[in-house]
Amino acid sequence: MNRPTTLLDDALSFDDGESNSRRPQNGRVVLVEDCVETSGAFVLHHLIKRFLSPNVSSSDSIVLFVAFAQPFSHYDRILRKMGCNLAAQRENKRLLFFDMLMLECPDDDVEGGLIALFGNIQKAVEVNSSNKNITIVIDDISLLEVATNGSTKDVLNFMRYCHTLTTQFGCTIIIVLHEDIYSSGDGFTFPLQLEYLADIIIKTEPLITGLAADVHGQLTVLNKGTLDGFRSSKGKIHNFHYKIKENSVDYFYPGSRS
Amino acid sequence: MADAICRVLRDGALEGEHATSLTINDSIHSPFGPIVFDYIFTQLSSFISSAKSQSRGIVLVKFSSSPSFTVELLKARGFDIATSHEWLRVLDCYSDPLGWKERLKDRGAIKSPLTEASPNVSICKDVRNLNDLFSMVLALGKELVGDGKNRFSVAIDSLSEMIRHTSLSSVACLLSNLRSHAQVSSIFWLLHSDLHDMKAAAAFEYMSSMVANVKPPTTENTDNFSLLEQNYKRGHFHASLKRRNGRVRVMREEFSIDNSLIKFTSVAAGENAVAQTLVPKVQFNLQLSDKEKSDRAKVVLPFEHQETGKSVQIYDGRKPGTHELEVEKSKKHEDSGRGEIIYFRDSDDEMPDSDEDPDDDLDI
Known part of the structure; x- marks a missing residue:
């Protein structure tokens, strides 16, 4: 494959997972944790482009986008600049866009609302599951929590159910989480629960040393590997800096740029 | 030492005593609890399948991964899946813990079956009702060993999920009921201790005759990335075994994850190995x-x-x-x-x- 890979792609190492064998691979859960200073949206865009790009080894991969944060036109504009036409992908059914901006679970039946949402997702997955890799993107989980009137318990149940899709259909799940809105220390364990659930955690943070003109922040990619006891894949941590440019992002190791 | 724990679980309970029980604690900084759990599960399974242990069967309550995972694991460890129904039952609390899928299926929204049907696996569709869960575990155990004096083991992965769905006190009640049941020989469970208060971990430790803590090799602050990476390859395994007379034996071991297999080494031996590998590999003899x-x-x-x-x-x-x-x-x-x-x-x-x-x- 001649596609130029970035440090982020290397760190995620989706490829070796996919080319290993033909038997249905268990999908992975990717958690993108960001904070106010450094938004993780660019990671999400990168991943969407990657899963939709025509030269991914399995050309029939489908992205199922559950959007709570932005309308379709927003993502369309950004991805178009990056060289990926979402509208066209939507036309030929490689992108299924669930506009959830207006989702509001009724007060008395939060669970019912989430069951319906999960039902829609699983239905879409079932229809498209034959021989296709499906990626489910949820942007973002904090707003899902808002839609459920702050019931983290139900959100976690929902995520658990989504997790069953990774084993049943081999879906990959990408979640965006704003970590800084959950204060740590008071025993509030929502981010931690998701970290346990995730196989790959991508964290965007501002530089520890403060702001710099040439570096917008640092990315930590924690690839837990497949810690499932019989498939060999080692856990790895990657740490690098990034700089967001007009329509691309530079990734580089600390100190390799002046 | 991990093997010592497996042996204690194998030997099971004395007449008129509670079942031996083991808590495995881990945290996000050293998330190897599931691997340790699988290790102990496979060790105990091999004792049970070769009829070397007190218990004649094992009931695995699975919250965190699907039953197909367990099948793969046993295959990878060389177990004969065809005969596993003689000693193994899996209670699947992962695929549909709250009955959502069943409701959706009744409505016709989704079609696919939950999991492939297997004689070993039964699905629990309401994990919030721990009384039902308890009787399901017992029923599965009795399926394996009958009603007589034979005993079975129980493995729960993980308690954290269970507590999330219910409450600490009801989970504690379930465990204590299982532990004091006459037909349960040994029981072990996994707990992600950083998801809960101190009191949760303490409550379960009181109920267990053995506690195993999985800890990162370094306790210093984890800003150093090379150190952090080490946390995902190695770790410390601290175990305490409570004797009946109240004495507690504390043991420490190191483990490393190599090729997705966990290896335990005693701490002293581990240090020695480090010293020997410090000598660089050269053609002439330095020793x-x-x-x-x-x-x-x-x-x-x-x-x-x-x-x-x-x-x-x-x-x-x-x-x-x-x-x-x-x-x-x-x-x-x-x-x-x-x-x-x-x-x-x-x-x-x-x-x-x-x-x-x-x-x-x-x-x-």
Whole structure:
């Protein structure tokens, strides 16, 4: 494959997972944790482009986008600049866009609302599951929590159910989480629960040393590997800096740029 | 030591005592609890399947991964899946813990079956009702061992999920009921301790006769990335075994994850291994054999005091008249077979500490 890979792609190492064998691979859960200073949206865009790009080894991969944060036109504009036409992908059914901006679970039946949402997702997955890799993107989980009137318990149940899709259909799940809105220390364990659930955690943070003109922040990619006891894949941590440019992002190791 | 724990679980409970129980604690900084759990599960399974243990079967309550995972795991560890129904039952609390899928299926929203049907697996569709869960575990156990005096083991992965769905007290009640049941031989569970208060971990530790803590190898702050990466390959395994008389035996081990297999090494042995691998790999021999080491120890170094009470006369150039003595001494030492360093000065012309530059005559 001649596609130029970035440090982020290397760190995620989706490829070796996919080319290993033909038997249905268990999908992975990717958690993108960001904070106010450094938004993780660019990671999400990168991943969407990657899963939709025509030269991914399995050309029939489908992205199922559950959007709570932005309308379709927003993502369309950004991805178009990056060289990926979402509208066209939507036309030929490689992108299924669930506009959830207006989702509001009724007060008395939060669970019912989430069951319906999960039902829609699983239905879409079932229809498209034959021989296709499906990626489910949820942007973002904090707003899902808002839609459920702050019931983290139900959100976690929902995520658990989504997790069953990774084993049943081999879906990959990408979640965006704003970590800084959950204060740590008071025993509030929502981010931690998701970290346990995730196989790959991508964290965007501002530089520890403060702001710099040439570096917008640092990315930590924690690839837990497949810690499932019989498939060999080692856990790895990657740490690098990034700089967001007009329509691309530079990734580089600390100190390799002046 | 992990094997010691497996042996205790294998031996099971005494008549009139609670079942032996084990808590495995881990945290996000060293998330190897599931691997340790699988290790103990497979060890115990091999004891059970070869009828070496007190219990005749094992009931696995699975919250965190699908039953197909367990099948893969057992296959990878060389178990015969075809005969596993004789000793294994899986209670699947992962696929549909709250009955959502069933409701959706009834409505016709989704179609696919939950999991492939297997005689080993039964699905729990309401994990919030722990009374039902308890009776399901018992029913599965009795399916395996019958109603008589035979016993079975229970494994729960993980309690954290269970607590999330219910409450600490009801989970504690379930465990205590299981532990005191006459047909349960041993029981072990996994807990992600950082998801809960201290009191949750403490409550479960009181109920268990063994506690195993999986800890990262370094407890220092985790800003250093190379250290952090080590956390995902190695770790410490601290276990305490409570005796019936109240004595607690604490043990420590290190483990490393190699090729997705977990390996336990005792701490002392681990340090030794590190020391040996510090010597770089070269073509020539840098290490001494035992004989060489003992020979080296025998060499008498030219110190005036050899700690034998006598002072050794060493020719130091100050007394030219003692040369004979020196030769005599060297003769004496030839018989004794001990190594020594004999030093003769080339000439007596010159005092040893003269200020003259010894390299004066070199033409550089």
